Amino acid sequence: MDQFKGKKAVFVNSESLGNYSFGPEHPFKPERIRRTYELCRSRGLFDAPAVGVMEVEEPEEGVLKRFHTRGYIEALKRADTGMDVDVDMLHHGLGTAENPVFKGVYRFAELSATATLAAARLVADGVDTAFNPVGGFHHAYRDRASGFCYVNDIAIAIDELLGKNLKVAYVDIDAHHGDAVQDAYYRDNRVLTISMHETGRTLFPWSGFESEIGEGTGEGFNINIPLEPETDDEIFLYLFKGVVMRAVAAFEPDLVVGQFGTDMLATDPLTHLHLTNNGYIEAIETLHSAFRRIVALGGGGYNLNDVEKCWTLLWTELAGFELSEGYGGAMGGVFLGDTSLSGSDLRDMRVYTTGPDKEKLKARADELIAFFKGRVIGFI
């Protein structure tokens, strides 16, 4: 840990995680960690005194026990051979098309959780921000795997931070509802959980409606922002700035844990939102300019080219490098071509929903904001 003292941003790299495979047909491709790391490295984004790379290759003993049940852990351990599926595994959500058993799945879960825990500890110990791209598994419950998620590394990290008496805001912008993180803190006002996602009417896990606002002492500390299909950058940012930023500011957290999946982009094969990476990165810039301490985690994202571009933009911002504005290298009004400026070609072309569809999206966004009034933190 000492070697990272004084660093502002640390990229947590567990290169061996990139070697695992959920199977050739499965949309989740662990190789994206290698691609993201390589793209960042080739652009010199690790080359600054305030920036570090932490290699994490040894799973921490007992890391899964911090959140998961003994029964689930035992089933996951048996699944590690990647061979036979027994009834008990199925009972724990393992061995389905969605959450296949594959060789090394147990180590994959342990190591990714260890990397997230390392990122959380770095930020707790004074590094401004740390990023673990193979993290953010927001669908894993205590006793079952779900939605490509075998371990809830997020809850493991948040619990660690709570144990250090830190106040945590969780911000999840993945296209899918962060259901298992919501579930973990639903009755808890020590953690503000916010999830922006495609509405549960049209997308897994079919939950995350605005009416789910927490219970008991947790009431008003769980915010869901369900987005309609075709939501674009403008509507997304309108709600991000108008709801997420407002609620997190009112909560006054010590730090933010972010699940920064990239599957809200128009090009994602699994979802129906219409963002570009311009909207994605503007949300992160907005958050980062207000809250320096961020534990940044990956998440979904099933178009690999988009994932590596988004996460490279994310790292550019977190590590304090200059983000260029334009698509195709337009800078200062001069078009410089696609590859002449390092960084510029990471940006998507800006595309917006228009006409009556846009008006409907705006009306729905205003309806959501009106709903929150008097019900959740920041709106009371």
Ligand SMILES: [Zn+2]
């Ligand atoms: Zn997702």
